[in-house]
Amino acid sequence: MSLSDKQEADLIAAAQAAAEHAYAPYSDYPVGAALLFEDGAVITGCNVENASYGLALCAETVAVAKALGEGRRGGLAAVAVVGLKADAEPITPCGRCRQVLNEVAALGGTDPLVLCVSKDDVRRVSLSELLPHAFGPGHLG
Numbered sequence: 589m590s591l592s593d594k595q596e597a598d599l600i601a602a603a604q605a606a607a608e609h610a611y612a613p614y615s616d617y618p619v620g621a622a623l624l625f626e627d628g629a630v631i632t633g634c635n636v637e638n639a640s641y642g643l644a645l646c647a648e649t650v651a652v653a654k655a656l657g658e659g660r661r662g663g664l665a666a667v668a669v670v671g672l673k674a675d676a677e678p679i680t681p682c683g684r685c686r687q688v689l690n691e692v693a694a695l696g697g698t699d700p701l702v703l704c705v706s707k708d709d710v711r712r713v714s715l716s717e718l719l720p721h722a723f724g725p726g727h728l729g
Contacts, residue, residue, distance in 0.1 A: 595624070599630065602620075603622040603670040604620055606621060606651075606670075607619055607670050611636045612635055621650070621651045624668075625663045633653070646684065648689060649684070649685055656692070666701040667681075667703065670705045680702075694724045699714050
């Protein structure tokens with residue numbers, strides 16, 4: 589799916605607003621994510637850290653959990669990921685989040701556009717480019 593300039597700007601703004609709610613006392617690296625569905629719905633999430641570091645949740649995972657909890661199955665069209673302290677390079681979803689996003693995309697057979705955002709740049713890449721040869725539900729036989 590290609591986005592209009594307004595859709596892209598609105599999705600990035602939603603991710604930035606979500607990042608403002610991040611709970612990141614350990615990394616001091618607030619991240620926000622916004623998922624755009626084909627029906628126009630936007631679901632956001634922010635990272636949630638924990639003193640037991642392995643229990644931290646990434647923004648994308650929180651947004652996916654919210655979307656699934658609201659009954660969304662399929663139709664993932666685009667994702668924006670914003671790090672409020674992002675340096676020159678646009679932030680990209682970590683490997684775990686790429687896998688979680690792939691699961692939701694597979695439910696509707698989509699290959700969402702992922703907007704990886706820094707202060708000065710937006711990298712536009714498909715999820716399949718970020719996670720080539722992805723493992724998914726079809727591999728479970």
